[in-house]
Amino acid sequence: MTRTGEPDLEALRALSLVAAERSMSAASAHLGVSQQAVSLRIRGLENDLGARLLVRSARGSQLTPAGEVVVGWAARLLASADEFSDAVATLRTDRRRTIRIAASLTIAEHLLPEWIAGWRIRTGDDGPMVQLTAENSSAVIESVRAGSADLGFIETPFLPDDLGSVVVAHDTVDVVAQPGHRWARSGSVSARELAATSLVLREQGSGTRRALEDALLAADCPVTAEPAAVLSTTLGVRSAIMAGAAPGALSSLAVADDIRAGRLVRVEVGCFRMERPLAAVWSGTAPQPGARDFLDVVARRPRR
CATH class of the missing domain: 3.40.190.290 (D-Maltodextrin-Binding Protein; domain 2)
Structure with missing residues (x-):
């Protein structure tokens, strides 16, 4: 969680990607950041929630039961965030494609x-x-x-x-x-x-x-x-x-x-x-x- 009590979207996105890919390196490549950055984001989320979310092993990274719950909660939130980002991008494009004239x-x-x-x-x-x-x-x-x-x-x-x-x-x-x-x-x-x-x-x-x-x-x-x-x-x-x-x-x-x-x-x-x-x-x-x-x-x- 952030200092204002709002969800840390980047950390939730990182956790969801690691869960989907079962790989820290694959998630970091998708996000365009280092594995260390992904790990730090997830660790910060674990500290905020007070629960272990991910188990790392030689066979890859797997969600804990608490992690499964959090990823389920995050799915709708991340989808809404993506929808909002797409709408803003469309708005910016429309503004560039439209000249508003009052006469x-x-x-x-x-x-x-x-x-x-x-x-x-x-x-x-x-x-x-x-x-x-x-x-x-x-x-x-x-x-x-x-x-x-x-x-x-x-x-x-x-x-x-x-x-x-x-x-x-x-x-x-x-x-x-x-x-x-x-x-x-x-x-x-x-x-x-x-x-x-x-x-x-x-x-x-x-x-x-x-x-x-x-x-x-x-x-x-x-x-x-x-x-x-x-x-x-x-x-x-x-x-x-x-x-x-x-x-x-x-x-x-x-x-x-x-x-x-x-x-x-x-x-x-x-x-x-x-x-x-x-x-x-x-x-x-x-x-x-x-x-x-x-x-x-x-x-x-x-x-x-």
Whole structure:
């Protein structure tokens, strides 16, 4: 037994192997240690248990009755230990074979499919698998900090200073309205009126919402109106705007097809443009090897 009262697995394994092989030398060869080391392990186990477990003779090594009992008890324990070791090895392999990416909804929906396709073309079927989680930018940052994501992609204009980061693309936030809305007919709205109007918005923590609020604050027109609706998905915001609930603000990537098809109309806001960086973030001084290789593929794509 160890000092903490737990079984000495190495000693039990040595005893079980000697019993199976009936040879100290065969057991030592299997374990990759000297016969003396095997003997010392078994002797220590005998001292801990206060019983003779093995009889050594010119004909080999045989278990005593107490040794037979102990080996029987040890069989299930050693099998469980082996199962645990195999599971840990599998976990480590899976971690090496999987790149855990967390991304804001805009990036997850409109940019990552192309990036992942480029990654698969580069690495082939034998490359690490990309495991993607889509959430808002604040949640992405927390996932990277907590270690549950190897790499994060965010759209907030302010990058966290406790994480490594690099800008991988740029995006604009567009104010859009249903074609019949008066803003759509005029084609523009003042920053002050925008700040005082109830809009369909994403939830707090969304990079899109923060970009809108920060741009209006910088224009000395902080938001004063309560939202007309707060939705947690880009699709939900688009659908509500198209249904006529109220105008809203979304990434230009998210509304480009709707604007081309005439389902939504882009509304100019005063004389400012809501542009923001799209960035990759990671914990530590550099991304993990697989994440670093994925980021290299992203960096080679044309920036939008």
